[in-house]
Amino acid sequence: MKVLKFGGTSVANAQNILKVEDIIKKESLKNKVVVVVSALHGVTDQLIKAAESASQSNENYLQIIKNIEEKHLDLVKELIPILDQSSWLSFVKKHFNDIEEICNGIFVLGEFTDRIKDKMTSYGEFLSSNIITARLKSEGLNVLWMNSAENITTDSNFTNAKVHFEATEKNLLQFLNENQNQIILAPGFIAKDEKGNATTLGRGGSDYTASIIASAINADELQIWTDVSGMMTSDPRLVSDAKPIPEISYSEAMELSHFGAKVLYPPTIQPVMVKNIDLRIKNTFDPEAPGTLISHNLKKNDPENEPIAVGISNMSNIALLTLEGSGMIGIPGFSAKLFQCLSNEKVNVILITQSSSEHSITVAIHEKDIIKAKSTIDLAFEDDLKLKRLEPVKIETGLSIVALVGENMKSRSGVSAKMFGCLGNNGINIRAIAQGSSEKNISIVILEKDIKKAVNVLHEEFFESEIKQIHLYICGTGNVGKKLIQQIYDQNEYLKENLLINLRIAGLSNSRKMIFADKGIPENDWNDWNQHSEEASVEKFASEIISRNLRNSVFIDVTASSEVPNMYEKLLKKSINIVACNKIAASSGFENYRSLKSITRNHSCKFLFETNVGAGLPIIGTINDLIRSGDKITSIQAVLSGTLNFVFNNYNGSKTFSEVVAQAQKEGYTEPDPRLDLSGTDVARKILILAREAGYSLEFDDIENENFLPQECMKGNVQDFYQSLTKYEDHFKNILHQAKNNGKILKYVAEFNDGKAKVGLQHIAPESDLFHLYGKDNIVIFKTLRYSEQPLVVKGAGAGAEVTASGVFADIVRSV
Numbered sequence: 001m002k003v004l005k006f007g008g009t010s011v012a013n014a015q016n017i018l019k020v021e022d023i024i025k026k027e028s029l030k031n032k033v034v035v036v037v038s039a040l041h042g043v044t045d046q047l048i049k050a051a052e053s054a055s056q057s058n059e060n061y062l063q064i065i066k067n068i069e070e071k072h073l074d075l076v077k078e079l080i081p082i083l084d085q086s087s088w089l090s091f092v093k094k095h096f097n098d099i100e101e102i103c104n105g106i107f108v109l110g111e112f113t114d115r116i117k118d119k120m121t122s123y124g125e126f127l128s129s130n131i132i133t134a135r136l137k138s139e140g141l142n143v144l145w146m147n148s149a150e151n152i153t154t155d156s157n158f159t160n161a162k163v164h165f166e167a168t169e170k171n172l173l174q175f176l177n178e179n180q181n182q183i184i185l186a187p188g189f190i191a192k193d194e195k196g197n198a199t200t201l202g203r204g205g206s207d208y209t210a211s212i213i214a215s216a217i218n219a220d221e222l223q224i225w226t227d228v229s230g231m232m233t234s235d236p237r238l239v240s241d242a243k244p245i246p247e248i249s250y251s252e253a254m255e256l257s258h259f260g261a262k263v264l265y266p267p268t269i270q271p272v273m274v275k276n277i278d279l280r281i282k283n284t285f286d287p288e289a290p291g292t293l294i295s296h297n298l299k300k301n302d303p304e305n306e307p308i309a310v311g312i313s314n315m316s317n318i319a320l321l322t323l324e325g326s327g328m329i330g331i332p333g334f335s336a337k338l339f340q341c342l343s344n345e346k347v348n349v350i351l352i353t354q355s356s357s358e359h360s361i362t363v364a365i366h367e368k369d370i371i372k373a374k375s376t377i378d379l380a381f382e383d384d385l386k387l388k389r390l391e392p393v394k395i396e397t398g399l400s401i402v403a404l405v406g407e408n409m410k411s412r413s414g415v416s417a418k419m420f421g422c423l424g425n426n427g428i429n430i431r432a433i434a435q436g437s438s439e440k441n442i443s444i445v446i447l448e449k450d451i452k453k454a455v456n457v458l459h460e461e462f463f464e465s466e467i468k469q470i471h472l473y474i475c476g477t478g479n480v481g482k483k484l485i486q487q488i489y490d491q492n493e494y495l496k497e498n499l500l501i502n503l504r505i506a507g508l509s510n511s512r513k514m515i516f517a518d519k520g521i522p523e524n525d526w527n528d529w530n531q532h533s534e535e536a537s538v539e540k541f542a543s544e545i546i547s548r549n550l551r552n553s554v555f556i557d558v559t560a561s562s563e564v565p566n567m568y569e570k571l572l573k574k575s576i577n578i579v580a581c582n583k584i585a586a587s588s589g590f591e592n593y594r595s596l597k598s599i600t601r602n603h604s605c606k607f608l609f610e611t612n613v614g615a616g617l618p619i620i621g622t623i624n625d626l627i628r629s630g631d632k633i634t635s636i637q638a639v640l641s642g643t644l645n646f647v648f649n650n651y652n653g654s655k656t657f658s659e660v661v662a663q664a665q666k667e668g669y670t671e672p673d674p675r676l677d678l679s680g681t682d683v684a685r686k687i688l689i690l691a692r693e694a695g696y697s698l699e700f701d702d703i704e705n706e707n708f709l710p711q712e713c714m715k716g717n718v719q720d721f722y723q724s725l726t727k728y729e730d731h732f733k734n735i736l737h738q739a740k741n742n743g744k745i746l747k748y749v750a751e752f753n754d755g756k757a758k759v760g761l762q763h764i765a766p767e768s769d770l771f772h773l774y775g776k777d778n779i780v781i782f783k784t785l786r787y788s789e790q791p792l793v794v795k796g797a798g799a800g801a802e803v804t805a806s807g808v809f810a811d812i813v814r815s816v
Contacts, residue, residue, distance in 0.1 A: 001031060001032045001033065001034065001217055001219050001220060002027065002031045002032075002033050002034075002219055002220055002221045002222070002223060003033070003034045003035075003036065003210050003213050003214040003217075003219045003221075003222045003223070004023070004024065004027060004033055004034070004035050004036070004210075004223045004225060005035075005036040005037070005038075005188065005206060005207060005209075005210035005222070005223065005224050005225065006020050006035070006036070006037050006038065006225045006284065007038050007206065007207075007224070007225065007226045007227070008038040008039060008040065008041040008042070008043075008044075009041050009226065009227040009284075010037075010038075010225050010226065010227065010284040011037050011038060011039075011040055011041070011128055011132065012040060012041035012042075013040075013041075013075070014074075014075055014078035014079050016284065016285075017075075017079060017132060017135065018079075019284055019285065019287075020037075020132070020225070020284060021132075021135065021136065021139065022287075023225065023284065023287055024136065024141075024183060025139075025141065026287075028141065028142075028182050028183050031220070032180075032182055032183075033182070033183055033184070034146075034176075034183075034184045034185075034186065034210075034213050034214075034217070034219075035183060035184070035185045035186070036148075036185075036186050036187070036188045036206060036209050036210040036213065037125065037128055037129050037132055037185070037186075037187065037188060037206070038124075038125060038128065038188050038189065038206040039121075039124025039125050039127070039128050039189070040071060040072070040075070040124065040127075040128050043068055043071070043124040043127075043128070044121050044124045044189075046064055046067070046068050047068065047099070047120050047121055047123060047124060048117065048120065048121060049064055050064040050065050050068070050099075050103055050120075051102070051103055051106055051112050051116065051117065051120050052112060054103040054104070054106040054107040054112070055106050055107070055110055055111060055112035056110075057107065057110065059107075061103050061106075061107065062100070062103075065096060065099055065100055065103060068096070068099075069092065069093070069096040072092045072096075072127055072131065073089060073092055073093075075131055076088045076089055076092060076131060076134075077089075079131065079132075079134075079135040079138075080131070080134055080135060080138060081138050084134070084138060088131065088134055091130065092127065092131075095123060095126070095127060098123075099120065099123055102116065102119060102120060103120075113158075114158035114159045115158045115197060117158065117159055118158045118159060118161075118197075118198045118199050118200045119197075119198045121189070121200055122149065122189070122190040122198045122200060124189075125148075125187030125188050125189045125190050125206065126149075126187050126190065128187070129145060129185055129186060129187035130145060132185060133145040133185045136183065136185065141182070141183055142181050142182040142183060143181060143182070143183040143184075143185055144179050144181040144183070144184055144185070145185055145186070146175060146179075146184050146185065146186040147186070147187070148186045148187050148188065148189075148190055148191065148209055149187075149190045149191055149192045149198060150171075150192065151168065151171040151172050151175055152168050152171070152172075152190075152191035152192070152201075152209065152212060153167045153168050153171065153191065153192065153193070153194065154191045154192070154193055154199045154201070155193060155194075155199075156193040156194075156195070156197065156199065157199075158197075158199055158200075159200060159202060160200075160201070160202035160203075161191060161193065161199035161200065161201060161202070163191070163201070163208075163212060164194075165212075165271075168212060168216065169215075169216040172212075172213055172216040172217065173216060173217065176217060186209070186213070187209075188205060188206025188207070188208075188209040188210060189201055189205035189206045189208075189209060190205075190209075191209075203265055204264075204265030204267070204268040205268075207224060207264070207265060207268040207269065208265075208267070208268035208271075210222055210224065211268055211269050211270070211271045211272045212271050214271070214272050214275075214277055215271035215272055215274070215275045215277065218275060218277070219272075219277055220277075220278075221277065221278045221279070221280060222272050222277055222278070222279045222280070223279075223280045223281075223282055224263075224264075224279065224280070224281050224282070225282050225283070225284045226263060226281065226282075226283065226284065227283065227284065227285060228263065228281075228283055229244045229282075229283040229286055229289040229290075229291055229292075230244040230245060230246075230263070230281045230282070230283070230289070230290070230291040230292030231244070231245045231248060231253065231256065231263050231264070231281055231292040231294075231311065232244055232245065232263075232311070233245060233310070233311045233312065233459060233463050234311065234312040234313075234314075234455055234458075234459045234463075235313075235314060235455065238314070238451070238452050238455045238456065239312075239455055239456055239459045241459065241463075241464055242459065243463065244289070244290075244291070244292060245292050245310055245311060246290060246292065246293070247292065247293040247294075247295065247298050248292060248293070248294055248298075248310050248311075249294070249295070249296065249298055249407055250269075250273045250279075250294055250295070250296055251407065251440060252310050252311070252405055252406060252407055252440065253269070253279075253294045254266050254269075254273075255313075255403065255405040255440055255441045256310070256311045256313045256403070256405050257269075257313075263281055263292075264281070269294075273296075276296050276297075278293060278294070278295045278297070279293075279294040279295070280292065280293050280294070281294070306408050307406065307408065307462070307463070308406055308408050308409055308412055308415055308462060309404050309405060309406035309408070309409060309415075309462045309463075310405055310406045310407075310408075311405050311406070312402065312403065312404055312405070312455055312458050312459055312462070312463075313402070313403045313405060314400055314401065314402045314403070314451055314455055315350070315400060315401045315403075316400045316448060316451065317366060317367045317368070317400075317448075318350065318364050318365070318366065318367065318399040318400055318401050318445065318448075319364070319365055319366070319367045319369075319370050319395060319396060319397045319399060320362055320363070320364055320394075320395070320396040320399060320431060320432060320445060321362065321363050321365060321370075321373055321374070321377070321393055321394070321395055322360055322361070322362045322393070322394040322396075323338065323360065323361055323362075323377065323381070323390060323391075323393055323394075324359055324360030324361070324390070324391050324394075325359070325360075325384070325388075325389050325390035325391050326359070326389060327384045327387075327389025327390050328359060328360070328361070328389075328390065329359060334361075335354070335361060337380060337381075338361065338363075338377065338380070340380075341376045341377060341379070341380035342363070342365075342373060342376065342377070344376065345369075345372045345373065345375075345376045347365055347369045347372060347373045347376070348365065348366065348369070349363045349364070349365060350363075350364045350365060350366070350401065351363065351364035351401060351432065351434045351443055351445065352364075352434060353432050353433060353434050362432055364399075364401060364432065364445055367397055370395060370397070374393050374395065377393050378393065396431065398447060398448045398449070399431060399445050399446065399447060399448055400445070400446055400447070400448045400450075400451040401443055401444070401445055402443070402444050402446060402451070402454050402455060402458065403441050403442070403443040403444075404419055404441070404442045404443075404458060404462065405440060405441050406440065407440050409439050409440065409442070410439040410440065415442070416435070416442060418461060418462075419442060419444075419458065419461070419462075422457050422458065422460075422461040423444075423446075423454060423457060423458070424575075424604045425575065425604045425605070426453060426454075426457050426551050426552065426553075426575055427573075427574045427575025427576070427603060427604075427605070428446055428447075428450045428453060428454050428457070428575075429446065429447070429450075430444045430445070430446060431444075431445040431446060431447070432444065432445040433445075449549065450549065452549070453549045453550065453551050456551050457551045457552075460551065460552075467496055467500050467501065467502050468500060468501045468502070468552060468816065469501075469502050469504060469551070469552060470501055470502065470503050470504065470552045470554060470812075470816050471504050471506040471507075471518075471550040471551070471552060471553045471554070472488070472503055472504060472505050472506060472507075472553075472554050472556060472812065473506060473507035473508075473509075473541070473545050473553065473554070473555045473556065474505060474507070474508050474509070474556045474558065475509045475510075475538070475541060475555070475556065475557050475558065475559055475564055476509075476510060476556075476557065476558035476559035476561075476564075476581075477508060477509075477510045478510075478558070478559075479668050479801035480558045480581060480801045480804045480805050480808070481510075481558045481805075482801075483801045483802050483804075483805035484556070484558060484805040484808050484809060485505065485508075485526060487805055487806060487809050488503050488505065488809065488812075489523040489526075491809070495813070499813070501813070501816055503812070504519065504520030505517075505520055505521045505526070506518055506519075506520060506521075506548075506550060506553075507541070507544070507545060508521065508526070508529055508533075509536045509538075509541045510530075510536065511536065511561075512530070512535070512536055513529075513530040513533035513534065513535065513536050514533055514534060514535075514536035514540070514541050514544075515529050515530070515532060515533040515534070516544060516548065518548065518550060538561070538563045538564050538566070538567055539567070541567075542555075542567040542570055542571055545571065545576065546570070546571070546574050546576070552816060553576045553577070554576070554577045554578070554579060554812055554815050554816065555567075555568075555571050555576050555577070555578045555579070556578075556579045556580075556581075556808060556812065557578065557579070557580040557581060557582040558581045558582070558805075558808060559581075559582055560582060560584075560671055560672070560676075561582065561584075562584050564582060565580070565582060565584045565585035565588070568580075568585050568596055568607070569595070569596065569599060572596065572599045572600055572603055572605055572607060573599060573603055574603075575603045575604055575605045576605060577605050577606045577607075577608075577815040577816070578605075578606070578607045578608070579608050579609070579808055579811040579812050579815055580607070580608070580609040580611075580612065581609070581611045581612070581804060581807075581808050582609075582612075583609070583612045583682070583685045583686070583689065584685075585607075585609075586609050586612050586685075586689045586692070587612075587685035587686075587688050587689055587700060589699065590692070590697055590698065590699055593692060606814070606815045608811040608814060608815055609689070609811070610807050610810065610811050611804050611807035611808050611811065612685075612686065612689050613640060613686040613689055613690055613780075614640065614686075614778045614780065614794070614796075614798045614807075615642065615778070615797065615798050615799055615800065615803045615804040615807050616796075616797070616803040616804060616806045616807030616810065617778060617780075617794055617795075617796050617797075617798060617807070618794065619690070619778075619780050619794050620689070620690070620693055622782070622792070622794055623690060623693045623694055623782075624693065626782070626784055626786075626792075627693075627694065627695060631784045631785055631786045631787075632695075632784060632785045633694040633695075633782055633783070633784050634753075634783050634784060634785065634788070635751075635752060635753040635754075635782075635783040636687065636690055636691070636694070636750070636751065636752040636753075636780065636781070636782055636783075637749065637750075637751050637752075637769075637770070637780075637781045638686075638687065638690070638749070638750045638751075638778070638779060638780040638781065639747050639748065639749055639750075639770055639773055639777075639778055639779050639798075640683050640686040640687065640750050640778055640780070640798065641677055641682060641683050641686075641748055641778075641798070641799070642669055642776035642777070642778055642797065642798035642799020642800065643664055643669045643670045643671075643674070643677040643678075643682075643776070643799055644677060644678065644683070644748040645747065645748070645773060645775070645776060645777060645778065645798070645799075646664050646667075646669050646775060646776045646799065647660050647661055647664050647678070648745070648746040648747060648748065649773075649774055649775060650663070650664075651732070651736060651746075652736075653733065653736060656725075656726065656729050657725055657728075657729055657732035657733075658722055658725035658726045658729070661674055661678065661722070661725060662722065668800060668801050669776055669799045669800065672718075673718055673721075674718070674721065675709075675713070675714060675718075675721055678709055678713075679705075679707060679709060679714065680705045680706075680707055680708075680748065680759045680760065681705075683748060683750050683759045684700065684703045684705050684750070684757075684759050685700070686750065687703065687750035687751075687752055687757045687759060688700055688703055688757065690752065690780075691752050691757055694752075696752075696755055698755075698757060702756070702757065703757045703758060703759060704756075704757070704758035704759070704760075705758070705759050705760065706758065706759070706760025706761065707760075708735060708760070708761045710724065710728050710731060712724050712727075712728070713725060713728065735761065738763070739763045739764075742763060743765070743766070744763040744764055744765050744766075745763070745764050745771060746761055746762075746763065746764070747761075747762055747764045747770050747773065748760070748761050748762075749761075749762045749764075749770065769781055769791075769793065773795075775797070776797055776798060776799040776800060777795060777796060777797055777798060778795070778796065778797070778798025778799075779793065779794070779795040780793070780794045780795075781793050782794075
């Protein structure tokens with residue numbers, strides 16, 4: 001014999017009840033079944049609302065009752081054949097007259113006791129079960145209605161009555177032995193005390209009824225039919241990729257359920273768990289789905305290859321109470337006194353953690369219990385508090401508990417490290433930790449606002465080994481930004497297949513507009529993204545990224561803005577990785593540079609800026625590798641401006657200097673204002689960054705800059721700049737001829753030696769490594785302790801939107 005229980009959503013309306021009917025028909029062909037049903041969806045809450053309204057002298061209770069009655073009358077009309085409807089319509093009306101009489105009494109007395117509450121709410125299951133039984137009989141099924149209230153005996157603890165199991169089991173066995181119908185259908189939730197008063201079984205009461213019956217008759221299996229396909233690896237409302245759990249042990253199910261898994265309420269399944277009866281959770285709306293089997297008898301072929309965890313559960317609206325002080329140390333019974341005083345006030349302790357020094361103890365409770373918990377602790381420890389042996393109770397609110405559950409965590413090393421590591425890498429601070437010696441559950445307390453991010457991070461780490469979701473926020477949609485975005489779309493399939501990462505562009509911003517899309521901006525939409533955007537500001541863009549709090553977030557700065565780098569510290573402190581093409585932060589004051597580096601270490605995030613020097617060339621990465629391996633850089637000689645190299649490679653007298661610079665700007669080699677390149681400011685920033693990455697403490701003002709531009713060229717706007725270049729053409733020709741007359745060429749060179757740096761235009765002889773440098777190429781020549789005789793050379797294209805974007809792209813991949 002099997003026991004089938006159908007919840008409120010399964011019997012919400014006639015259409016759903018017909019699905020329930022099909023399931024019962026199919027199952028009853030193979031087995032005798034006991035069917036337990038809940039009230040129609042929402043009816044229990046409405047009955048309570050009607051009674052509460054009556055107790056507050058609000059006559060609206062009559063309308064509420066009428067609405068519930070209409071719902072049941074309509075159900076009869078939809079399910080019961082016309083010839084049989086009259087008696088069942090009268091049945092419904094009679095009981096709603098009784099409900100109205102009860103509420104009238106509540107209205108007069110202004111009192112709504114727990115005893116009356118049980119009487120009121122018992123009507124929900126009583127009515128639904130009778131109507132469904134009538135429907136099955138009309139279909140010719142061999143079905144009998146059983147009044148659970150007459151067979152399940154409890155104490156008089158109304159709204160949460162305790163079952164007298166011995167008497168209940170005797171009653172149920174007697175009833176079922178006397179009635180051999182193929183289908184027994186019973187209401188859940190309801191019972192009676194020894195005086196015959198209606199009682200209810202509390203939260204999860206219908207599940208409890210089914211579990212009690214299954215235990216009493218030693219059923220082959222208890223099936224709980226609901227609106228989901230079994231227990232899930234996590235809450236699907238938080239994790240879109242949550243998966244059904246095919247099978248799970250009772251102990252794992254209890255752990256998951258305790259911390260908020262909504263499918264089961266732990267006390268309700270105790271009777272079948274004790275009897276070693278299998279429990280299966282099934283979906284009424286997808287009956288062919290396998291659901292979840294909960295059993296003591298699971299066969300694990302190869303435990304070493306089984307998943308470490310089975311699921312993640314969470315519980316919100318949690319508060320932490322911490323009691324600490326020297327008066328606790330070495331005092332026997334202190335914890336017992338704390339728990340006893342909380343128990344006396346019916347404050348449920350969800351989680352406990354205590355330091356080994358015994359100097360403090362922390363408990364997690366529901367936020368709604370804070371006031372009475374503090375009051376009872378203050379009273380119980382009044383003398384200790386007065387004498388300063390204890391500090392006043394510390395209260396923290398706005399918290400949630402997240403639990404990672406699985407029997408296979410036992411004796412597996414590194415599980416906690418993996419859990420805490422992935423949370424730390426995403427900036428999620430853990431307020432408290434608890435783990436039992438059984439090692440089936442690691443529970444942590446975190447801020448409520450981090451719950452979605454934390455659960456997704458853990459789910460990805462433990463259940464989605466296939467592909468890691470990366471959320472990108474790109475600031476800057478100019479030449480480099482556009483190329484980068486297209487490269488991301490073009491390469492994403494390769495990254496998913498080979499590196500198991502999926503890049504989602506979750507936000508875009510330029511100086512005017514910004515847009516966010518947590519699921520990613522589709523490739524087909526990004527070209528016209530600003531049509532669906534909002535007005536942008538750098539502060540607002542950064543704040544929104546932090547507010548969205550998505551896991552594995554990367555902020556990408558492909559602007560030349562001096563404002564955007566001001567947001568780096570704020571983002572890094574939230575463990576958001578930063579990839580910067582923008583040189584301003586890394587070349588700012590040394591203290592700011594050092595501070596940003598320190599923040600990345602303290603907050604387990606990355607600040608990468610390879611493209612600050614040499615576009616996509618591996619220059620900074622090479623320095624980092626040399627330093628990490630114990631080498632020391634003694635000197636650097638470099639041509640670091642693809643723009644200036646392009647300009648002086650193409651300035652041969654056939655075109656004016658102004659025309660060559662304009663050509664460089666047109667081809668995308670210069671900054672929007674070419675003076676940043678030609679003044680040497682950009683090159684100075686680059687050599688400063690290289691020197692700092694090599695371990696030297698330099699400021700920008702320490703760099704000697706031998707400027708070749710006349711001062712007038714630096715005044716006015718860009719148009720004025722080009723006019724000045726034309727005016728001073730003879731000056732530029734003279735510089736060119738001086739080099740040519742000596743058989744040399746012009747290169748703008750950056751040098752670092754003996755802790756000092758300088759930049760300027762130099763005459764380069766044919767035998768120099770810098771001579772054969774063409775187009776927009778860069779070159780960096782490192783001399784180190786290990787590369788002292790034969791220098792280490794990095795050479796290649798050092799400018800252009802395409803190669804710069806590819807360098808940024810490489811940093812993005814490195815950041816995750």
